[in-house]
Each structure stands twice: as structure tokens, then as C-alpha cells.
Amino acid sequence: MKKLAIILFLLIISLGSFAEIVSAQSSNEVSFGATVSANGRLVSASGMHTPLPGNLGTNVKKGTLNDDTLTTEDYAFSVDYFRKFTDNLYLNAGFTKSRMTTKNTKATFVGGYVVSPFPKFTFKGVTLDLGPSYRFNSTNNLIPYVGLNASYFSGKVTDTNYPTVSGTGTYGVGGPETNVTCFGFNPNIGVFVNSGFLKGLGVVAKSNNLDCDGDSFRSFTSGYKTEIKNTLYQVNYRLFF
Numbered sequence: 001m002k003k004l005a006i007i008l009f010l011l012i013i014s015l016g017s018f019a020e021i022v023s024a025q026s027s028n029e030v031s032f033g034a035t036v037s038a039n040g041r042l043v044s045a046s047g048m049h050t051p052l053p054g055n056l057g058t059n060v061k062k063g064t065l066n067d068d069t070l071t072t073e074d075y076a077f078s079v080d081y082f083r084k085f086t087d088n089l090y091l092n093a094g095f096t097k098s099r100m101t102t103k104n105t106k107a108t109f110v111g112g113y114v115v116s117p118f119p120k121f122t123f124k125g126v127t128l129d130l131g132p133s134y135r136f137n138s139t140n141n142l143i144p145y146v147g148l149n150a151s152y153f154s155g156k157v158t159d160t161n162y163p164t165v166s167g168t169g170t171y172g173v174g175g176p177e178t179n180v181t182c183f184g185f186n187p188n189i190g191v192f193v194n195s196g197f198l199k200g201l202g203v204v205a206k207s208n209n210l211d212c213d214g215d216s217f218r219s220f221t222s223g224y225k226t227e228i229k230n231t232l233y234q235v236n237y238r239l240f241f
Contacts, residue, residue, distance in 0.1 A: 027084040033204065033236035035076035035098070040208065040230025041068040042102060047214075047224030050164065055111035058221075065118065067105035070230050074099040078206075078234065082133060092133040092147050096206070099124040100230065119172030121217075123180060123228070125155015127208070133188075144191045153182035153210055153228075162218045171218070178217055182210035182228060192238060200238045207231050 042065060049061035080094030100123045106116040131149035161175030169175065186209055192202025208230040215223055 028241050029082040029084075029090075029238045030241075031078075031080040031082065031094075031202075031236045031238040033078040033080070033096075033234040035078075035232045035234050037233040038071060038076065038100075038230060039233075040070040040100070040228065042070055043068065043227035043229060045214075045217075045220065045224045045226040047220040048222035049109075050219045050221060052109055052111065052113045054113055055109065061109055061111075063107045063109045063115075065102065065105050065107055067103050069103055070100045070123075070228065071103075074101070076100075076232050076234075078232075078236075080129070080236075082238075088135045090133040090135065090145075092129065092131055092149060094129045094149075096127040096129070096232070097125075098127065098232075100228070119159060121160070121172065122158040123155055124158070125153055125180070127151055127153045129186070138194045141193060141195045142191050143194045145189070147188045149186050149188065151182075151184050151186045151208070151210065153180075153208075153212070155180055157214060157217055160217050162216075162221070164219070178215040180212055180214040182212035184208065184210040186210075190236075192236070200240070202236050202238065204234050204236055205231055206234065 044062055044064040046060055046062040048058060051057055076096060076098035078094055078096035080092055083091045085091060102120045104120050105118050106114055107118040108114050129149035129151050131147055133145055133147035136144045156177040157180050158177055159172050159175060160178050161169045161173055163169050163171055186207050188204055188206045190202055190204030193199050208228055210228040212226050212228060217224060
């Protein structure tokens with residue numbers, strides 16, 4: 001681990017020195033980011049549902065998780081490209097590969113019916129982003145910036161098993177993965193070092209506000225709608241060329 005830390009430190013110094021040389025003429029940047037923390041939730045889902053006690057009939061029903069927290073339990077990595085238009089305005093295009101997981105909790109449906117326990121499940125996939133990014137003037141070798149991206153998420157939902165349909169297994173354990181797609185407009189705010197050995201190193205907070213449509217999932221047998229509201233806090237490093 002000590003040797004690895006030394007190698008990483010020397011690599012950062014080398015990349016920073018290279019960036020220092022070329023950035024004066026560069027109009028392009030590539031940023032590599034890794035999420036170190038996340039804070040978000042999955043808003044109530046609604047869709048065609050099987051009959052519920054006290055609320056019979058197959059129709060559109062709405063359910064809410066008692067604990068709707070989302071966590072990046074496994075990972076969230078991103079690559080962003082920035083193209084300079086003016087001294088302050090850039091175009092940002094990027095993608096993020098992520099895996100977001102709920103917690104074991106209860107689900108409460110309109111009418112009062114409760115499913116407990118409600119096993120956790122996972123959203124995993126890729127988010128594509130495109131939008132403007134504005135740079136503020138450098139302060140103490142730091143450049144703060146803000147952006148607003150149009151975002152598209154395409155992925156899968158795990159643990160969809162519904163034994164009443166499949167006839168086998170445990171509710172919410174295994175089953176076929178189903179598709180989910182999301183759209184939204186998502187702001188981000190960050191800062192990166194503008195000079196010195198750590199030039200290009202930065203942090204960013206990326207907000208996800210996504211409206212999602214999913215295929216069948218457990219007792220939502222004909223599709224459902226939900227929202228993801230999540231913020232990813234990332235450490236990133238950018239290369240100039």
C-alpha cells in the first residue's frame with residue numbers, strides 16, 4: 001500500500017506538470033471522476049398493480065418506501081469532456097456508470113396496505129449528460145464552475161421476483177432484470193486546482209433529478225413511473241489538450 005501511494009503521488013505530480021505546460025493553449029479537457037459519497041432517494045412509484053387487500057382490482061396504484069434512501073453501494077464512475085467556447089463558457093458532455101441500491105424497508109400503498117419486509121433492489125446503468133458549463137475567475141489557484149445538463153439514464157433493476165406470477169422463489173429475491181429509462185435536467189457545481197503540482201485535481205457535486213419509466217417490477221406487472229433524486233459527490237482529475 002505504501003508503494004502504491006508513492007506511485008500515485010508521483011503520477012499526480014507528473015500529470016500536473018504536463019497539464020501546466022499544455023493548458024495555456026488547450027481548448028479541450030477530459031475529467032475522470034469517482035464518487036466518494038452520495039445522498040438521495042427514490043420517490044414513490046405508481047403503475048398498474050395487482051389487487052391489494054382493501055383495494056381490489058388491477059389498476060394504477062401508488063406505493064411509497066418507508067425508507068426511500070438510495071446509496072451508491074458499489075460504485076459510480078464518470079468521464080466528462082469539456083470544450084471551450086469562450087474564456088468562461090464550456091460545453092460539457094459525459095457519462096456516468098453507477099449502481100444505486102435501496103435499503104430493506106417497508107412499502108406503503110395508497111389505501112393503507114403495507115408490504116413488510118420490502119426487500120432492497122438496485123438500479124444500475126449509464127447516465128449520459130450534455131449541457132453548458134460556466135467557469136468563474138480563478139481565486140487562489142482554484143477555478144469554481146457550475147453546469148446544467150440534460151441527462152438520460154438507461155439501465156436495469158434487479159431483484160424483481162414476484163412469486164404470484166413466477167410460481168417460484170422468494171418475493172424480491174432474484175428474478176429477471178427489467179429495463180428502466182430516465183430523463184431530467186441536472187445541475188452540478190465544482191472546483192478544481194488551476195496551477196501547481198495538483199493542477200487538474202478537483203471535486204464536484206452532481207445532482208440527479210430524473211423522471212423514470214420502468215418495465216414490470218414485482219407486483220407492478222405492467223410498468224411503473226418513479227423519480228430519482230440523488231446527489232453524487234466526486235473527486236476528479238482533468239487532463240488538458
